Amino acid sequence: MADEYKVIRWGYPVKTNSDECVNFIDAYFQQVLYYGADRHIILKAGEADGECVLANTLIAFFLAFKAHKDALFHLHAAQCKLGVATVYEKMVFKAVSSWVEAKEPEATLDLHSQLLKDFPKDLASLKRAQVLPENQDENYIYGMLSFPLLEVGRMRDAELAARKGLAIKSDDPWSQHALCHVFQHECRFNEAVHFMETCADSWNACCSFMYTHNWWHLALCYLEGHAHLSKIFDIYDSHIWAALQQNNVDSPQVYLNALGLLLHVHVRGNSTDIHDRMRDLVVCLMDQSSWHQEWLLDLLATWAFAYANAFSQADQLLKGMKGRVNEMQGKRRESMQRVLLLAEALYQYGKGDYTRAYDTLGPNFNVLEYKVIGASDEQLDVFEEVWCVILINSGHISQAIQALERRVEIRSGVPFTWRLLVRDGF
Structure with a gap:
């Protein structure tokens, strides 16, 4: 009916x-x-209709980090009603299921891309794959577009897109962030x-990830x-x-913002502070519960554990x-092997063993090879700064000069x- x-x-x-x-x-x-900050409102959709496939699917997505078993429960509830669901609901279910069940990222992205091919107005899925023509008047589309543009180096286009989103x-x-x-x-x-200070009041309504991430950006700008x-x-x-002290932390990326900021401060010689x-x-x-949710978080946590002499935790994290x-299989496994080497080097850097950190990474460290973990250029840049410090403190001065001059x-x-160039008289 x-x-x-x-x-x-x-x-x-x-x-x-x-x-x-x-x-x-x-x-x-x-x-x-x-x-x-009010994404938990999706739980009320399930209360209103506990048999709705889309409601249960979105609840599963929302709960995936907070309560994985509950997420799987709602996925099962959605699956039981797929026979009467619409084509749109079925495609959302497939895409979200792949994400919640931690299947290969490529497979999950393919499912989102197919979903958007058939249902291009779904901006929630558009966060994973961009489809602009059908959404040119939507509030959030240009912020979404700006970020991938800047990640491929199209800064002018990225700035125009972000400003259009803000207009x-x-x-x-997200437009502010871009x-x-x-x-x-x-x-x-x-x-x-100046720009981020004028925006800061608007972040109070954001989820903990977006709130802390924009403050992280502002802190880095202060630092520089x-x-x-x-x-x-x-x-x-x-x-x-x-x-982080509140009970509504909704993403492991909040830890990323904390660790990322402290590593930026540490690499600048402020360990005591x-x-x-x-x-x-x-x-x-x-x-x-925060382990193995984000590769970048695992990398930063490995450094943190070593810095704090929590070596058993660092070893356990590295083992995981x-x-x-x-x-993994094939090229993905090969590319991720480099990530393991970076984790081990950060462990050694955290202990102050710069020579072993250098030997682990080898002479040809290239931060661009670590885009495979899904981090932004700004998040990865600190590892190149770490690399420069490792070069200097392990005595590879000529290589340090070359790395700094490239930067x-x-x-x-x-x-x-x-400051590094001046400090060491290069």
Whole structure:
């Protein structure tokens, strides 16, 4: 019967006779696009109609990090009703199932791409694959477009896309984030600070990942803009560490923002200043629920454990990483072997064993090879800074000069690169 189907905000039919269920689904989509703090509203869609395939599928996606067993329960509930679901619901179910069940990333991306080919207005899935023509007037599309443009080096196009997104919706946190990336890449740190400071109040409504990530960007801009360390630590304490102390941390990427900021501070020679903060953070990281969720997080945590003399945890984490890589096949396994070497080098760097860190990485370290872990250029750049410090402290001075000069050629406005050159009299 016609009244058994409702239409969600994208215009696609869903098998349910509950208006409330659809309204909660639409509200959830809005939260996803805004990186909002109220994404738990999807749970109310399940309460309104516990047999709705789309509701159960989206609940599974929402719960995947927080409560994996509950996520699998809702996937099973959705699967039991696939026989009466719409084609759209079935395709969303396949894509989300692949993600929740941690299947190969390529397979998951293919499923999202196929979903978008048939249902291109689904902006929630568009976060995984870009389809612009059908969505040119949507609030969030240009922020989504900007990020992949900057990741392939098209900075002018990325800036235009981000600014267009902000012209449509000035408080879109992803457009703000993308524009800050452009500013940072081009060493426009003062411009970035001014822009992000004007945006900061709008982040209070964001989920913990987006909230802490934009504060992380602002802290890095302060760090490069010669701000006093107290300003950076104020951001860490008041916005990043404070978020980790709450019970609604919704993503392992919150830990990424904490660890990434402290590593940036550490590599600049401020080890003593981060000691107490690292001690407290490492205690949180001993909860293994955050392990193996993000490759970048595992890398940073390996350094953190070594720095804090938590060697048994570091060894256990490294063992788990090696086990994951050994299960891979072909070129992916080969590329991820390099990630394991970086993890071991970060472990040695954390202990202060620069010679072994150098020997582990070898003389031809190239940070671009680590894009395979899905991190942004800005997140990976700190590893190249670590590499420069390893070169200097292990006595490979001529190689350090070459590495620093390459960095100057690419981004001449990064103060830390020049400080290394001046400090060591190169």
